[in-house]
Amino acid sequence: MKVIAVIPARYASTRFPAKLMQELGGKTIIRRTYEATVETGLFDDVFVVTDSPLIYDEIQSHGGKVVRSVKEHESGSDRIAEAIAEIEADIVINVQGDEPFVNQDNLEKLIEIFKADQEKQVDLASLMTPIDDWERIENPNNVKVVVDEHQMALYFSRSVIPYPRDKETKVQYYQHIGVYAFRREALLEFTTWPMKFLEATEKLEQLRYLEYGKRIKMAITKHTGVGIDTPEDLAYAKTLLTGE
Template sequence: MKKIVAVIPARYESSRFPGKPLAVITGKTMIHRVYERVKCVECFEQVIVATDDDRIKDEVESFGGIAVMTGECTCGTERVFEAVKNIDADIIINVQGDEPLIKKEMIMDLVNAFSDESVYMATLKKRIELQREIEATNVVKVITDCNDDAIYFSRYTIPFNRENMKTTYYKHIGIYGYTKSFLEKYVSMPESFLERTEKLEQLRVLENGYKIRVKETQYESVGVDLPEHIKIVEEELANE
């Protein structure tokens, strides 16, 4: 049996929403809600919050969670590595700390990608249903090849539909899985040009010639980027 560990990177500073992990959503902080969702997945040996701030660490420990302090990191994947570099694990699942509605089924879709022994990094995509999401630059799009490996991720609408053909677009769902050995390789690579240009850390992998398996999921989540997104999450929780 492979040892699978989940890590939730959660930093305090955010240009658009400072202190986001500690924002209260219907009586619980966002990091508490994310932790509870991830903890429901039975295959995880451990669930760890990786943070750079004592306030987040204290909050996680207050509800019985495990948190580790990390140093300066350029992206969430580097923070995940800092948390697990001394832990015995085969696969690391990275669930963003601003996904309070993440579903167990989505996480299992990602875990199941590693049933293919050739996979060393994986993520998720979902079919886009709304035209405004196709055009929105805050919704990252992904295109894949015939083996379900990523060709490219972009904030731009891809593919460009020159002839107005019937086209299906997919959004990237920003949770990742890696073998621990590949995670170590990732952090040894310098930040890449495309990664800096699009502000998408997964492009470091593609630009260095590695593959990312992209599994389609039928499930939706609502990430929190701005304070006004809290109300949307609370409405979704009420519907659940």
């Protein structure tokens, strides 16, 4: 089973333009993410995929592997699918380019799902974390997921799911962490499917997989990552790096 990591890296960002080229501990964020992913030793190959000549040159000039994206894409799945169309792999893991503190334990959990799936019943794997704070549960920016007894995803929503009709019922809510591992075939199929009602309504691309009958297995984690979306996030990341 060949497992690769793909790091999508767009230059444009609404909240923090050119964030991936910002300096963090003497290296750009995207270079630090790439090197940290390679250093896990979990992957047969690691690639950055980018639409930016600056990011392309940054990775290539430091000996990394990078693929130039030539099309405009509406979703992360489409962008990764273009990159891996000519790359041999069985499992493709999407590593976020703006999370330089790569969590090896999370990546291992995703890989283990496919190693254990001898009958190839799982098409995608992803992560979820328990949440108990009601404000976080109600926040539509926090995507919730419900699963069956085998931790297969039943639905993802920005709404409160399940809805606690009986307030005395003890419910464990889970927030979806948007890190994915794909079977290569499922990822390439995604690009051929038109968007359906649920994805269009919730604006969640993972619902397209469910609407077309793909099976997503979830793993529980308490490591939610340190994403860099604002200058304040970058300042915090620098304190984590230096310990100050």
